[in-house]
Amino acid sequence: MRYIIYARKSTEDENHQILSIESQLAELREFAAKEKLEIVASLCEAKTAKEPGRTKFAEMLSLIKKDKADGILSWHPDRLARNAVDGGKIIHLIDKGIIKSLKFPTFWFEPTPQGLFMLQIAFGQSKYYVDNLRENVTRGMRQKIRNGVWPLWAPLGYLNNPITRGIDVDEKKASLVKKMFRVYSSGNHTLKEMSEWCKRAGLKSNLDNGISPGQVQTTLQNIFYIGLMKYKGEVFEGKHKPLISKKLFDKVQEVLKERGKPQKIKHNFAFLGLMKCPCSAAITAEKKIKKSGREYIYYRCTKKKGPCLEKHFLREEDLIKQIKTQLQKVSLSSQDTEKVLAELQKDEKHAKEETKILVQNLKNELAEIEVKLEKLLDVYLNEVISTEEYISRKQKILTQKLELQEKIRDFEQKGLSWLEPAREFVLKLNYTEKLINSENYQEMKTFLKNIGSNHILRNQKLIFSFKTPFNLAAEPRSGEAETLTFPKWWTRWESNPRFPHCK
Ligand SMILES: [Zn+2]
Numbered sequence: 209m210r211y212i213i214y215a216r217k218s219t220e221d222e223n224h225q226i227l228s229i230e231s232q233l234a235e236l237r238e239f240a241a242k243e244k245l246e247i248v249a250s251l252c253e254a255k256t257a258k259e260p261g262r263t264k265f266a267e268m269l270s271l272i273k274k275d276k277a278d279g280i281l282s283w284h285p286d287r288l289a290r291n292a293v294d295g296g297k298i299i300h301l302i303d304k305g306i307i308k309s310l311k312f313p314t315f316w317f318e319p320t321p322q323g324l325f326m327l328q329i330a331f332g333q334s335k336y337y338v339d340n341l342r343e344n345v346t347r348g349m350r351q352k353i354r355n356g357v358w359p360l361w362a363p364l365g366y367l368n369n370p371i372t373r374g375i376d377v378d379e380k381k382a383s384l385v386k387k388m389f390r391v392y393s394s395g396n397h398t399l400k401e402m403s404e405w406c407k408r409a410g411l412k413s414n415l416d417n418g419i420s421p422g423q424v425q426t427t428l429q430n431i432f433y434i435g436l437m438k439y440k441g442e443v444f445e446g447k448h449k450p451l452i453s454k455k456l457f458d459k460v461q462e463v464l465k466e467r468g469k470p471q472k473i474k475h476n477f478a479f480l481g482l483m484k485c486p487c488s489a490a491i492t493a494e495k496k497i498k499k500s501g502r503e504y505i506y507y508r509c510t511k512k513k514g515p516c517l518e519k520h521f522l523r524e525e526d527l528i529k530q531i532k533t534q535l536q537k538v539s540l541s542s543q544d545t546e547k548v549l550a551e552l553q554k555d556e557k558h559a560k561e562e563t564k565i566l567v568q569n570l571k572n573e574l575a576e577i578e579v580k581l582e583k584l585l586d587v588y589l590n591e592v593i594s595t596e597e598y599i600s601r602k603q604k605i606l607t608q609k610l611e612l613q614e615k616i617r618d619f620e621q622k623g624l625s626w627l628e629p630a631r632e633f634v635l636k637l638n639y640t641e642k643l644i645n646s647e648n649y650q651e652m653k654t655f656l657k658n659i660g661s662n663h664i665l666r667n668q669k670l671i672f673s674f675k676t677p678f679n680l681a682a683e684p685r686s687g688e689a690e691t692l693t694f695p696k697w698w699t700r701w702e703s704n705p706r707f708p709h710c711k
Contacts, residue, residue, distance in 0.1 A: 209309050211245045211281045212268050213237070214288060216253040232283050239313045240281060248277050260293040269297065272307055279309030285317075285330035295331030299324060353439050356447035363432050364413060364423075365451055375448040382451055384411040385427070389452050392428060393459045395466065396654070399424045428460050434610065443603045454614050477505060478649035479527060482656060483665040485509035487516040491665050493524075507665060522668045530670045531652055535644050537682040538659060538674065540637035548634050556627055567619050574612045581605055633677055 215232040229252050240247050249271065251264040265288075271277050282288050289295035301307040302319050310317045315330060317323050349359040358375050362368045365385035367378045388411065392402055399421035406412075406419040413419055419427075427433075434457045435450035436443055452460075477493035485491055492510045497503050505524035509516050540548070584605065588598040636659075643652060656663065656672070663672040674682040 209246065209279050210248045210277045211240065211279045211309070211311065212271060212277045213240070213247055213250040214253070214264070214268055214280055214282045215250070216262075216264075216282075216287045232287070235313060236281055236283065239311075243311070245281060245311065247281070260291050262294070265294060269301065272301065279307060279311065281311045284312055284314045285327060289331050292331075295328070298331070299328060302327075353437065353444055356437075356445055358432070358437055358446060358448065359439075362414065363430055364411075364419070364427050365433070366448065367414075375446075377449050377451070378414075381411060384409050385433070386451055388424070389428065389433070389456055389460055392424075393456060393463055395463045398467065425464070428464060431457075433457065436606065436610070442599055443606060445606060445609075454610055477507075477524075479507065479524070479531075479653050482653050483507070483663045483670065485513075485516060485518055486664055486666050487511075487513055487518065489513040489516065509665075518665075518667070520668045522665060526668070527670060528649070528652075531656065532644050534656075534670070534672075534682075535640050535652070538637055538678050539640040539644060540634065540681075541641060542638060545634055545638040549631065552627060552630055552634070559627060563619050567616055570612055570616045570619070574609065574616070577605060577609045577612065581609070637681060 213233065213236050215229050215236065217229045217232075233250065233252070237247070239245075249268075251268050253262050253264040268277075268280065272280075280288065289298055298307065298310075302310070302324060307319075309319070310327070317327055352359040352373075357373070358366075362375050362378075365378055365382045367376045369376045384406075387409070388402065388406065391397065391405060397405070402424045403419055403421045406424065411419060413423065431438055431443070432446065432448070433450060433452040434454050435446050435448070437446045438444075480491070480493055483491045487509060489510045489512045491507050493505055493507050495503055495505055506521040507524065507527060508521045509518045581602070584598065584601055587593055588595075593601070640655070643655060658675075659678040660672040660674050663670065665671075673679070
């Protein structure tokens with residue numbers, strides 16, 4: 209009798225102490241030696257036996273049909289077949305006498321009616337086992353989701369913990385993922401640029417590949433990062449640690465939406481896109497070379513919105529001078545910045561005490577929301593509302609819950625939410641000072657857009673209004689002494705320190 213060794217490693221049952229291919233082969237060769245079996249070929253299958261159509265399996269049957277071998281040596285019937293089609297083929301070939309012998313170290317078989325019956329049961333049990341396994345996996349996934357544990361591959365910045373079967377933060381990548389959200393939220397980058405940024409920053413996918421623009425987008429849109437999970441269209445609360453605040457996440461979604469619109473063509477002129485003409489047409493720029501050979505850049509109305517009264521051109525140098533004068537109004541020296549920051553720190557302590565009460569109120573609100581969620585579930589389980597309605601209502605309540613939790617975290621961590629914006633504001637004023645002394649015109653344009661609105665070029669003058677809170681710094685109330693220790697806006701800040709709340 210000539211035998212073919214057939215070994216198969218399955219991926220679906222690693223917990224069932226199935227031998228690896230190497231150990232199966234070793235055991236089978238030892239068995240063959242002991243039983244004095246002649247081996248004519250060894251075939252190893254990588255595919256699972258759940259589905260028919262395995263290549264090595266087919267090759268083995270064809271060798272036997274061509275009379276190159278008489279029997280099969282395998283570890284157990286469940287290595288040979290786990291679906292009715294393959295199992296049926298084996299039994300059919302034994303019936304016809306084409307397969308003359310089957311040997312298993314773990315299963316006794318002889319080609320008698322009883323033997324075939326046993327084999328059929330062995331294959332049948334495998335089929336039952338596969339069906340059962342599939343059922344178990346699906347049930348397990350559903351249970352995991354209900355328990356707040358993501359059942360699939362961990363998203364970028366997280367790891368599947370093989371021991372706890374939970375999702376852990378991937379400390380190495382998490383900080384880069386956070387940075388990716390922050391960088392993108394500036395609105396200055398395309399998805400392609402972000403993909404290149406990932407490459408430079410050394411951020412790779414969990415399978416160690418580069419991150420494509422499409423993957424950047426998927427990542428930026430994944431609610432997993434704020435502690436939720438979307439599974440088959442339904443949103444669940446996750447137990448994993450969120451990496452991104454809802455505030456930042458929402459901002460990124462806005463940027464994605466904005467950037468999804470067609471992009472304008474880029475120009476080389478630094479201040480294009482900043483100003484409009486009073487006639488509402490855009491301002492354009494052009495380069496002119498004087499007889500002397502000197503180059504000048506001029507800004508002027510495009511005159512594309514009908515008649516325009518503006519006759520003049522504005523030279524870029526003049527525009528820059530005007531911009532610097534405007535920026536001067538909202539700049540703060542490093543010395544003053546330090547003073548103000550020290551004052552803010554004093555305030556912080558006081559504010560933290562006030563916060564305690566506030567947090568308690570929020571926590572009460574949170575408790576009410578929990579009750580709401582429970583009631584909603586009851587209503588759903590009593591079949592008073594439809595599944596769609598349940599899902600949509602649940603999502604609304606979960607969003608509220610998330611916002612509350614975030615507020616509580618913010619208050620607990622930062623004392624009061626106005627302190628951080630206040631600090632940021634002061635630092636921005638100090639940044640203005642640095643910007644004035646630089647030649648970074650691109651950045652000046654972005655900054656001007658951020659701190660002001662309605663930039664108009666009228667009669668060779670740049671006019672715009674400062675946004676809150678920069679208007680407080682730029683437009684002091686009349687009667688305020690110029691000799692204040694602190695900048696002029698500071699007194700008003702103190703009398704109403706919470707204004708940065710309203711953007
Ligand atoms: Zn005009």
